[in-house]
Amino acid sequence: MTRHHAPEARPRAPYFSSGPCAKRPGWSLQALENAALGRSHRAKLGKSKLARAIDLTRSVLRVPDDYRIGIVPASDTGAVEMAMWTMLGARGVDMLAWESFGEGWVTDAVKQLALDDARVITADYGFLPDLAQVDAANRDVVFTWNGTTSGVRVPNADWIPAAREGVVICDATSAAFAQALDWEKLDVVTFSWQKVLGGEAAHGMLILSPRAVARLESWKPPRPLPKIFRLTKGGKLIEGIFAGETINTPSMLAVEDYLDALEWAESIGGLDALIARADANAGVIHEWVARTDWVANLARDPATASNTSVCLMIDDPEIVALGQDAVAALAKKMVARLDAEGVAYDIGAYRDAPPGLRIWCGATVERADLEALTAWLDWAFEQEKATLAG
Template sequence: MSTVYNFNAGPAALPKAALEAAQKELLNFNNTGMSVMELSHRSKDYDAVHQQTKQLLKKLLSIPDTYDILFLQGGASLQFAMLPYNLLPQNKVGQYVLTGSWSEKALKEATLIGETNVLASTKDSNYSTIPDLKDAPFTDNDAYVHITSNNTIYGTQWKQFPSISHAPLVADMSSDILSKKIDVNQFGMIYAGAQKNLGPSGVTVVIVKKELVQQAQVEHVPTMLRYGTFADHDSLYNTPPTFGIYLLGKVLEWAESIGGLEKLEQVNEEKAKILYDTIDSSDGFYKGHAHPSSRSSMNVTFTLPNEELSKSFLSLAKERGFVGLNGHRSIGGCRASIYNAVPIEACMALRDLMNEFKSNN
């Protein structure tokens, strides 16, 4: 197929420049005569990749020296358990804000490990909004407050993060990390699966305050589930996902080359506006799932007047080279995931397709 518009929710589109750079070096990295996939993770050649990737992430996100940057495996799903194992002692409560399926899963895992509480939830509106925590029932026993910064299935996103001082704010940023400027100092910990904005599937990035790692009560926690294990060994306690980290570095190089977070945020807002303006000007033919105040700039979710039209639209989109527009099975409809590497031209093409389909139906 000559032209493909990749709107997959994850694994998702990767920058062409990053893929071409990896292709160029694939068989002979740094004149070693080997692929980076074949290098020992203890070698000087790989260590240079490892350190450069950390430094690029630190620079782009303005991560202070008071935080550890860890490269793990297991996706955000493993963090759902690893977080409470490390930061939820017996005499404390893990507070969870429910804004979608992934926050529900995070809560479910934590409940198996320690005491939890639902601080706020928008489930009664089918997760179409982000809750206001102004009057949330915080307690002195809060171990942390957990949020999901962007909700891929429902298409909602935190526009402003809650200001919390009594406990660490922890965020699953799997689907919007690196998409806009954030103040890392607001958070005790950030974690993210790489497969949406950072790189290929298989790498999980954890950014965590060093003091939280040091204070963790992990005497009875398995070694591989301790943040300290990876902090103490620079994420090299065991064999890390070396190729994934390498490609993550290539994506970060691309992000820096185009202007960093400021440029990425600008372009992401432009892409989202193209699609939301199309929905809003369709006289109800397309209906967005998320309330306008909570709309995601990463995942645009919408429905058509009926299931038959939805199927026809998705069938036409597939014929025209659009990939990944099916909505999640739990809510149906359509979803355009417009992560960093999705070009603005793809959003323009989708806009044109949506307008054409409306005109013909």
């Protein structure tokens, strides 16, 4: 239906960025009033807050008791780098990539670490690699559970055997708290606070299985390690890192914000409720796509479509016939128009991804806001297509 006038209903919170993501419903600066500002993170108060952040993470994510959880520098990127630089090289590794962040880990393994035996298994945007090619029984594996910039996720971890020789390193930054992670199949799990829980940036989480700890304590990487990457001392795990004794100075304001997000998660029903909210949110967009003729999901297989970072393509035949430059230009103008209207911020596709839109549907977003957004997306498309045609 042609919509000549802007919709009347507006998203209450127009925050659909894929990171930093929307704050939890009802959030205000008052949530941070008890932050340990001006206090050392090594003082009793600071350490207790960091330890509580670890304990609540374990509780909400249902992390097994024998897995270690640490707060580390440099967001999810820092956590993945720490794992790769300290663990890879002990045996061959299969590197999986189907979007930009996975491609970044491939670059690190092949060009920076220069690993002798790194097999790269890739797929184009919108698709998963052939997981049957992965030898997770005998080799290390590095992969992203949810491809943030492609909107494609693994549907499960059935392709990873429980009995295996290597370690499986999983970048779960857009999956943790919104998708069910199979802990038995994962040895290193990383994520950042600013995704599904809408926390503040700069801090990463590093979760290690007993198998990962055994690798750290039994194998010394043949490369210099910067201080912030060192997880062992004298051949033993530095246990303090996993008890709130962070490697560098964390922001206690950001810690307080993460605690607030975790407490909100527990208050609404924990992990099950978070997953249900993300599923319902993504369902709004997927159902709208199914009945809309100018847009398509970048994830070709519904079974692999993300419930957090939903990536969309402009699929209008008239626009597509004009070429990718026209598609990119239209998408960019749509994003700018919706931003100017104050109804959707930061919904452009990632810079390395195919041109289109990317709408965050994680648990902190309200379903009603996404329902209102769909009408504005239709309106913006019609306005920009008319401008392009004119």
